[in-house]
Amino acid sequence: MKKKSFLLTAVLLLALSMFLAACGGSEESSGEKGDGEKKGSDKPKFMSIVTGGTGGTYYPLGGAFAEIISDATGIQTNAEVSGASAENMNTLKDGAAEIAFSQTDIASYAKDGKLMFEGAAVDNVSAIGTLYPETIQIVTTAKSGIKSVEDLKGKKVSVGAPGSGTNPNAEQILEVHGMTFDDINKQDLSFDESTAGIQDGTIDAAFVTAGTPTGAVEGLSATEDIVIIPIAQDKIDALIEKYPYYIQDEVPSGTYKLKDAVPTVAVQAMLVVSNDLSEDVVYDVTKAIFENLDKVTHAKGKLIKAENAIKGVGIEIHPGAQKYYDEKGIKAE
Template sequence: MRRFGFLVLLVVILTAALSGMAFAKEFLSIATGGTTGTYYPLGGGIADIINRNVPELQVTSETGNASAANLNLIGTNQIEIAFAQNDLAYWAWKGEMMFKEPFQNIRGIGCLYPEHIHFITLKKNPVKDIMDLKGKRVSVGAPGSGVEGDVRAMFDVAGLKYDDMKVDFLDFANTTQRFKDDQLDAGFVVAGFPTSSVMDLATTTPIDLVSFSEDYIKALREKYPFFKKDVIPAGTYSGVDHDTVTPAVVAMLVCREDLSEDLVYTFTKTLWENVRDLDAVHAKAKLITLETALDGLSVPLHPGAAKYYKEKGIAIPEIK
């Protein structure tokens, strides 16, 4: 009888252990951006898609400091997946611009939507071209941010230096506040339109957006091919009644190289098979499509993501 009781107890313990194994989850975190930006709500939407459709994964969307900080987290193995601009992902992978060493463990999952250069000025100011910035008060983005990296690249092509103007290193919120206080002549924001900080500014302050010439954009793309030509349509922001021709970069999802092929394949497949669920999360989601998933890719794909795209007949670009 005692032996029978021992066997029953052993069966119970083994059953409980196997049950626990069956329901064990793998935990992933996605680094996004601030709560007022686009990365944050989309990150939450992607986490929800994976959690609802893949029981063995538990994905959490984390607030973050956007591209540069997110890439540092990936590069130092502190987080599994992150949002980042494709230009900064390239610089992080190569160890250029604001990155002092290459993070060669960065891998791509897919590209999402364009993020546009917002070259903002006040309607009363005589700033109509990038060369008009000489001698002006200009916000070039927070130090080491994606915005500042893009501005440095654009100034490089234009032949401008920070010494040519009165430069302030300001984030989105402080840039718009300085405009409201009439302490800036021009400023740069890089984000998918419409972005809330610029919308808020335009409702209280007569602003304008400056277009870039065809020749300038061609020269920019020749030196920095991850930029693309795009347009912010008239009426996107109050008082800006003309189309604005401007460079854009691309928001993308990146991950660590050491994540398993099966895990990243499952993540990628589940995201794209349910991507239209994101339409209810943010207006920018309508631009996220499988057809453009590799447009603007700037780092090598993770093998798990590459496996999915190959199954869908999508050519994998070579990244050098």
């Protein structure tokens, strides 16, 4: 009887010790993970870059960046297909990715909880830097007789697909000209629908926010004498002062058979990062990208330069990225 009691006690003690050890291990593991998530102090084994659709620019660039980061940092990084800017910001908010492509204006709306992010601000992200311009092109034809933004009054004008980034671009450009959507016959059309509408005469002009040359506009230029409506310098200055994510830009001569360059503005494609990543990790990522651009084969890679990366960012720069720019003596103008 005593022997059985002794064995039973021994078994219970062994079980208790195993249970306590398991709890201690779980707490230690959980604690370490929690600290890493809270402070971003640990180097992750894996990272995701959310990009855009496979037919766009973000996805192939993201693939190139993912390979560069993997090779340079040892962190296995993958590019993921996504719905682009607005979706990407929410993906970072949810902690489902570490790095994302976005337009500068969309990132700013997300941080400030404005427009499509009203009541749902994304407050856990910072910028790595801007990449290349996405130009706002106000497209019409010579036969329309439209030569200025003010000439759009009373005309049928496409301001982009519903929920697109082009819509607020159009609204803000009209704003600095003392106009609103009430001053135009607003149409909510995609780029392809817009150029088709201009061609068949159902609309007069369209706002297009995209890298130049834009395929839909190029297609239109094959059959029509394209006009890109210029934005005057004082209006450009006023727009940039109020909305710092814009930069001055132009549509180069020769584009769409234009005889002269046309002054306008652009938002920019940018990289945004989760604040959960440490300063050291983001520094390494920033350095890897900007010092290996020769490995990027996409045409837009030629436009990406570290010295331009903090122009028109519109949101805070992550300390790790800022450390890299400081080392290189790169300053915002």
